[in-house]
Amino acid sequence: xxxxxxxxxxxxxxxxxxxxxxxxxxxxxxxxxxxxxxxxxxxxxxxxxxxxxxxxxxxxxxxxxxxxxxxxxxxxxxxxxxxxx
Numbered sequence: 272x273x274x275x276x277x278x279x280x281x282x283x284x285x286x287x288x289x290x291x292x293x294x295x296x297x298x299x300x301x302x303x304x305x306x307x308x309x310x311x312x313x314x315x316x317x318x319x320x321x322x323x324x325x326x327x328x329x330x331x332x333x334x335x336x337x338x339x340x341x342x343x344x345x346x347x348x349x350x351x352x353x354x355x356x
Contacts, residue, residue: 273304274301274304274305277297277300277301277304277340278297278301278339278340278343279343280297281293281294281296281297281340281343281344281347282343282344282346282347282350283347284344284347285343285344285345285346285347285348285350285351286347286348286350286351287347287351288348288351291344293340293344294337294340294341294344295337295340297336297343297344298333298336298337298339298340301336301339301340302329302332302333302336305332305336306329306332309325
């Protein structure tokens with residue numbers, strides 16, 4: 272649910288015509304919220320080593336988070352353009 276709030280903030284940044292680096296901030300925040308619990312569970316007993324499968328999931332989720340964040344920024348800019356006209 273917190274990811275939707277982050278995407279809303281990134282869309283608002285797009286609506287306010289803020290810089291494009293908000294895409295990276297949004298993607299980093301979404302990655303952190305999605306993976307913080309998984310990483311925490313890896314440190315508890317019994318410890319499971321970080322596998323290549325989990326690394327692949329992490330890399331793919333970072334790519335998807337960047338994509339969703341960029342789409343939210345673009346949607347905010349389109350909303351600004353549409354409502355300002």
